[in-house]
Amino acid sequence: MRGxxxxxxxxLSAAAVLLAGSAELAGVCGPFTDVAADAFCxxxxxxFTLGITTGTTPTTxxxxxxxSRLQMAAFLSxxxxxxxxxxxxxxxxxxxxxxxxxxxxxxxxxxxxPLLPACDGADIWVPNVASWTISRVRGSDxxxxxxWSPAQSPVAALVAMDGxxxxxxxLPGTLFRIQPSQPPGAATVLSxxxxxxxxxxxxxxxxxxxxxxxxxxxxxxxxxxxxxxxxTVTAGFSNPxxxxxxxxxxxxxxxxRGLRRLDAAGAILxxxxxxxxxxxxxxxxMNIWAPTYNSAxxxxxxxxxxxxxxxxxxxxxxxAAAFDGQRMLVTNYQPASVSLWNAADxxxxxxxxxxxxxxxWGACSDGLSFWVALRDEATLLRF
Amino acid sequence: MRSxxxxxxxxxxxxxxxxIGAATSLAGVCGPFTDVAADAFCxxxxxxFTLGITTGTTATTxxxxxxxTRLQMAAFLSxxxxxxxxxxGRxxxxxxxxxxxxxxxxxxxxxxxxxxxxxxxxxxxxxGADLWVANNTDDTVSRVRASDxxxxxxWTGATSAVAVLAGPMGSxxxxxxxxxxxxxxxxxxxxQPAGAVTTVATTEFPSGAMAFDGARIWTTNSSSVSIITPGxxxxxxxxxxxxxxxxxxxxxxWDGSNIWITDNSAGTLLRLDSGASVLQTITVGSGPVEAxxxxxxIWVPNGLxxxxxxxxxxxxxxxxxxxxxxxxxxxAAAFDGERILVTQYFGYAVSLWKAADxxxxxxxxxxxxxxxRGACSDGLNFWVVLTGYSALARF
Numbered sequence: 167m168r169g170x171x172x173x174x175x176x177x178l179s180a181a182a183v184l185l186a187g188s189a190e191l192a193g194v195c196g197p198f199t200d201v202a203a204d205a206f207c208x209x210x211x212x213x214f215t216l217g218i219t220t221g222t223t224p225t226t227x228x229x230x231x232x233x234s235r236l237q238m239a240a241f242l243s244x245x246x247x248x249x250x251x252x253x254x255x256x257x258x259x260x261x262x263x264x265x266x267x268x269x270x271x272x273x274x275x276x277x278x279x280p281l282l283p284a285c286d287g288a289d290i291w292v293p294n295v296a297s298w299t300i301s302r303v304r305g306s307d308x309x310x311x312x313x314w315s316p317a318q319s320p321v322a323a324l325v326a327m328d329g330x331x332x333x334x335x336x337l338p339g340t341l342f343r344i345q346p347s348q349p350p351g352a353a354t355v356l357s358x359x360x361x362x363x364x365x366x367x368x369x370x371x372x373x374x375x376x377x378x379x380x381x382x383x384x385x386x387x388x389x390x391x392x393x394x395x396x397x398t399v400t401a402g403f404s405n406p407x408x409x410x411x412x413x414x415x416x417x418x419x420x421x422x423r424g425l426r427r428l429d430a431a432g433a434i435l436x437x438x439x440x441x442x443x444x445x446x447x448x449x450x451x452m453n454i455w456a457p458t459y460n461s462a463x464x465x466x467x468x469x470x471x472x473x474x475x476x477x478x479x480x481x482x483x484x485x486a487a488a489f490d491g492q493r494m495l496v497t498n499y500q501p502a503s504v505s506l507w508n509a510a511d512x513x514x515x516x517x518x519x520x521x522x523x524x525x526x527w528g529a530c531s532d533g534l535s536f537w538v539a540l541r542d543e544a545t546l547l548r549f
Numbered sequence: 550m551r552s553x554x555x556x557x558x559x560x561x562x563x564x565x566x567x568x569i570g571a572a573t574s575l576a577g578v579c580g581p582f583t584d585v586a587a588d589a590f591c592x593x594x595x596x597x598f599t600l601g602i603t604t605g606t607t608a609t610t611x612x613x614x615x616x617x618t619r620l621q622m623a624a625f626l627s628x629x630x631x632x633x634x635x636x637x638g639r640x641x642x643x644x645x646x647x648x649x650x651x652x653x654x655x656x657x658x659x660x661x662x663x664x665x666x667x668x669x670x671x672x673x674x675x676x677g678a679d680l681w682v683a684n685n686t687d688d689t690v691s692r693v694r695a696s697d698x699x700x701x702x703x704w705t706g707a708t709s710a711v712a713v714l715a716g717p718m719g720s721x722x723x724x725x726x727x728x729x730x731x732x733x734x735x736x737x738x739x740x741q742p743a744g745a746v747t748t749v750a751t752t753e754f755p756s757g758a759m760a761f762d763g764a765r766i767w768t769t770n771s772s773s774v775s776i777i778t779p780g781x782x783x784x785x786x787x788x789x790x791x792x793x794x795x796x797x798x799x800x801x802x803w804d805g806s807n808i809w810i811t812d813n814s815a816g817t818l819l820r821l822d823s824g825a826s827v828l829q830t831i832t833v834g835s836g837p838v839e840a841x842x843x844x845x846x847i848w849v850p851n852g853l854x855x856x857x858x859x860x861x862x863x864x865x866x867x868x869x870x871x872x873x874x875x876x877x878x879x880x881a882a883a884f885d886g887e888r889i890l891v892t893q894y895f896g897y898a899v900s901l902w903k904a905a906d907x908x909x910x911x912x913x914x915x916x917x918x919x920x921x922r923g924a925c926s927d928g929l930n931f932w933v934v935l936t937g938y939s940a941l942a943r944f
Binding site: 232233288325450470476533 | 585602603611625629641642649654655657694699
């Protein structure tokens, strides 16, 4: 009842604030004196409110003026930025900050030498290569929910179909599956006949692809019985270590060769060469961001054409990229740090130094936070 | 266990290998463009080039001083919307750029009591974290975790549950038939341990769809709609909306202004006022079932004419009647922010369209005899009730 009584008062004071506010904007339509208060005014008001336009002067919009392509670029670019900023889970959670120091990050202790984690939207799955464990960490609070114990050294995780798929760096290679709906325990071996030493992996909607560091790519076909069927392709490969799927093709990074687009059978369609060594790339829906380990740069490659859009200067040893819808995070092995870019216009957002022995490795995003594996500190960092 | 560590050693070794070839970067003044100055406007140009919103007037020119025609503007705005939606959704951050290609790639959560008659068109609903599934045969409601498909809880006492609505008032509401020509509205408090549902209102015999208008819960019934007004004491007040000449409501959506129902027997989509009087009648295809609203348009699967009608909610105008793309007894539609999914009941498949421009994205079989029925999205995945398999599929 008290709530009901107070509501009109609140509404009145809100109206008063609005009135006071509009008194400051003395135009006919918002601040603009040359825009009529008609059916078009709300559109003008929206792009002014969102900062998409600032007007031709503080009080004029020049509604009948033409738009040059250069002006249009500004309007569209600001439109994208504004819409993405508002549609992100970060805006809803009032999370407009980014950690500025190692002390401002969250940390969960996982197993020894965590490498390439995967996010399933709620939890993070962390393969710990030296302790032969996989940790499940809850994204909302960083709690360690469970630990699985595969019988080999797990390297990289992928969330797809009915589980979490994990490569093990064995000779020949192994692919495990964890079913997250089951209690923690062992991991099921789906195949132990991948190419030698698999690392990164990707899913194309039907099959799992693994990049095998000792010179091959394996394509694993899910089936009703275990082991699953594996086809391993070696032709032309040097040291594949990472794989991603862009909605049309699988790409791998091949050490000493570059970024390679593959056809459905694993044959090399295109090689984007760069040197000296490629890390673990991420796809943003349009472009592939490829950290070039040991050469202080990150390449941005148009997936549809393979054209290099930009070579971004990074810290000395960038390792792995992850995308949250707005920003690209790149982990740097040395100096131990993470760097961020606006993924839409490639502007750097800064680098945050971590403990010098942290040795960041893989990363993923749950939309709200990035999660970074600190290889030599047995830690999963929330960034 | 630390003895066997071929991978780390090998990876580090691989990382020290020296590659061949140099990066071929773009050599313009602003990105690839030689005619754009590297000034304050360059980042804007660079952004729309990076996003593929512009390709330039040539590979190396942007023609910054030229005007934009309305036709060019259409291309720019359309690409802008596409890029924003692609990046703004949960799927981009989840690195989920694939779509399952076959039934083998679609994991199932088995719910034994979920059968052919066990689910209405709104038989599954998402609360953002979990899925809620109405099970007609054993009067239960299942709670399934979206992140991994685990069956978390089973709620009991929801007699002949056919439809579920998650979210209003922090609760999950379930429509069930209680025998004869009557039905009941049940309420679940998801924060409580699983147990029996609470009966909050009596309705007519429910036909399987529900909606919330911000204040009241609406259910479709076999020949009417029920409007239930929450109150401090139960049973809540139910108003029954009947229709001159009779209707067979099958689907229901709230578009932010009005409730719409599909009339399964008349082949129409009806816009209702707040008292369930018909404001507008739109002829769609035969046997329309469960529609979905995408923020602008209502997608109506026409079960007997193998088509989908796309209707502008603001006007009631038909934007398009979609055919092909595997349409075979389409039953229910769902929307994930970018894509529309339609279940094909006897087609044993689901079909996808890009919601922003109505282009077909393909059809994926769910397996012989799978009988896909109700569907919803949690933003990351679609969830489809496969009544033939007694299972909830993550797609």
